[in-house]
Amino acid sequence: MKIGIIGAGFIGGTLTRKLTALGHEVRVSNSRAPETLAELAAETGAHAVLNTEAAEDADLVIVSIPQKNTPDLPSTIVESAKPGAPIIETNNYYPQQRDGLIAEIENGKTETAWVAEHLGSRAGDVVKVFNGIFWKHLLEKGAPAGSAGRIALPVAGADGAGKKLVFDVVDALGFDPVDAGTVEQSWRQQPGTPVYGKDYDADGVKKALAEASEVRTAEWRA
Numbered sequence: 001m002k003i004g005i006i007g008a009g010f011i012g013g014t015l016t017r018k019l020t021a022l023g024h025e026v027r028v029s030n031s032r033a034p035e036t037l038a039e040l041a042a043e044t045g046a047h048a049v050l051n052t053e054a055a056e057d058a059d060l061v062i063v064s065i066p067q068k069n070t071p072d073l074p075s076t077i078v079e080s081a082k083p084g085a086p087i088i089e090t091n092n093y094y095p096q097q098r099d100g101l102i103a104e105i106e107n108g109k110t111e112t113a114w115v116a117e118h119l120g121s122r123a124g125d126v127v128k129v130f131n132g133i134f135w136k137h138l139l140e141k142g143a144p145a146g147s148a149g150r151i152a153l154p155v156a157g158a159d160g161a162g163k164k165l166v167f168d169v170v171d172a173l174g175f176d177p178v179d180a181g182t183v184e185q186s187w188r189q190q191p192g193t194p195v196y197g198k199d200y201d202a203d204g205v206k207k208a209l210a211e212a213s214e215v216r217t218a219e220w221r222a
């Protein structure tokens with residue numbers, strides 16, 4: 001597959017490493033010139049490109065940047081990908097540590113819905129996954145399907161071919177995908193929820209999602 005990854009930090013860099021290792025053609029960008037990603041490109045065989053080029057003709061796009069930087073993304077991401085290509089976003093709202101106040105999220109909009117709005121027209125193709133797993137575990141703790149205790153990851157987005165493709169990618173990376181509902185229900189996996197930051201198996205993830213509360217606690221407010 002052709003995969004565009006926007007953001008090349010802990011998570012974007014890890015996904016670049018793992019997805020190139022699986023044989024995918026990866027274009028990766030950060031907020032600066034492609035030359036700043038020369039080392040990652042040389043290590044993985046990924047193509048370092050401008051932000052405006054990363055999603056070009058992609059079967060799958062991954063956005064993995066600080067939540068507050070979402071409005072800086074190019075407006076062309078969705079339209080430059082293949083029609084129907086899902087857009088994974090891995091972001092978390094960290095008001096106190098990094099992002100400052102984002103009023104719409106404070107007022108109850110899910111982090112993913114906010115990202116989808118900024119990405120524009122095909123918001124229905126946005127899927128939340130990888131937001132709650134520590135990057136080093138994403139890098140090192142994948143396991144073959146059927147392994148006892150295989151870590152499971154919640155996947156939230158509209159049902160359809162895009163979500164199915166994301167399920168397949170999560171599985172190929174070594175994790176059990178668990179359906180966490182729609183973008184509107186993705187608060188169940190946001191920071192501060194029972195599933196966030198845990199390495200539960202599929203049963204554990206389902207239980208934790210069911211126990212989540214929609215109320216954003218003080219720790220996760222600006």
Ligand SMILES: NC(=O)c1ccc[n+]([C@@H]2O[C@H](COP(=O)([O-])OP(=O)(O)OC[C@H]3O[C@@H](n4cnc5c(N)ncnc54)[C@H](OP(=O)(O)O)[C@@H]3O)[C@@H](O)[C@H]2O)c1
Nearest residue numbers: 007008009010011030031032064065069091092131134135
């Ligand atoms: N770290 C984790 O274990 C972890 C786990 C799950 C989810 N997350 C979430 O995933 C997201 C990424 O986390 P991270 O730890 O990978 O962050 P990070 O290491 O700080 O890396 C952020 C990346 O985003 C890039 N970036 C920033 N603004 C951009 C823009 N406008 N366009 C393109 N690229 C941009 C940065 O590029 P420059 O270097 O050019 O600024 C950098 O490559 C965050 O929302 C985070 O909360 C993190």
